[in-house]
Amino acid sequence: MPTICDQSRLRSLGVTFCAVPSFQPLPCDSNGSLLSRLNITSLCEPNPLNISMEDNDYAFYKNILDDPSFPYVEEIVQAITPTLLEHFVTDMNDVYVDDVFVVHYNTEQYDSRCPKHQDPSDITVNVCLERSEDLEGSQIVFYGSKRIRCVEPFEEKQEEDGFLIDTKLGCCSIHWGAHPHEVTPLKRGRRTNVIFTMAYKDAAKSEKDRICYADQQGSAER
Ligand SMILES: O=C(O)CCC(=O)C(=O)O
Ligand SMILES: [Fe+2]
Numbered sequence: 001m002p003t004i005c006d007q008s009r010l011r012s013l014g015v016t017f018c019a020v021p022s023f024q025p026l027p028c029d030s031n032g033s034l035l036s037r038l039n040i041t042s043l044c045e046p047n048p049l050n051i052s053m054e055d056n057d058y059a060f061y062k063n064i065l066d067d068p069s070f071p072y073v074e075e076i077v078q079a080i081t082p083t084l085l086e087h088f089v090t091d092m093n094d095v096y097v098d099d100v101f102v103v104h105y106n107t108e109q110y111d112s113r114c115p116k117h118q119d120p121s122d123i124t125v126n127v128c129l130e131r132s133e134d135l136e137g138s139q140i141v142f143y144g145s146k147r148i149r150c151v152e153p154f155e156e157k158q159e160e161d162g163f164l165i166d167t168k169l170g171c172c173s174i175h176w177g178a179h180p181h182e183v184t185p186l187k188r189g190r191r192t193n194v195i196f197t198m199a200y201k202d203a204a205k206s207e208k209d210r211i212c213y214a215d216q217q218g219s220a221e222r
Helices: 007-013 048-055 073-087 214-221
Strands: 015-019 060-063 095-105 114-117 123-131 140-143 162-165 171-176 181-183 186-188 191-200
Touching: 007 015, 015 073, 073 095, 073 123, 073 171, 073 191, 095 123
Parallel strands: none
Antiparallel strands: 015 171, 060 095, 095 191, 114 181, 123 171, 123 191, 140 162, 140 181
């Protein structure tokens, strides 16, 4: 399966990257970037609210929407607003940040995959906070293409047809929540991302309450 790096091609398939300037790791950074202000280890630590994650079997998830150790939601929304306005929404007042969570992968996890799914969002913003230099695997596969605004030409790709992306440190990938994707197994290193699920305020327009995993569909039907 190809890893697509060309950004204009990625946009024509429905995935766009956006730098989060305050996340850029700066050389000799004393006080500047969000990355240097963040204590990633503490973000990834189990606490009484997510004690079930302590067993380390799967990727670590932690909700941080109102977490005082992550007071950067507004700062990140500011940084991505021009990209959201260009490719996803016509008015930022139409959408809100519904949830924010950390996902962390390391080699101690028995199963570091995330099976194919859609997100419980209308728009997903996936910010890369940490990727070790020796990182291997743990890539995101997108299936098929989804049209985003103001991108020509659109590249029609069927859902069986997947492509991989790598999001650089200090950048985020932005895609429709409906764009099916999965995460490949981590082979080496560690990776930590913060995911913003954004939704339309107008419930009639929002599809965030979808069935995200196909097997949930099956169990709903049984
Ligand atoms: O690992 C990632 O960066 C994405 C994970 C993901 O797709 C999700 O949690 O919905
Ligand atoms: Fe996802």
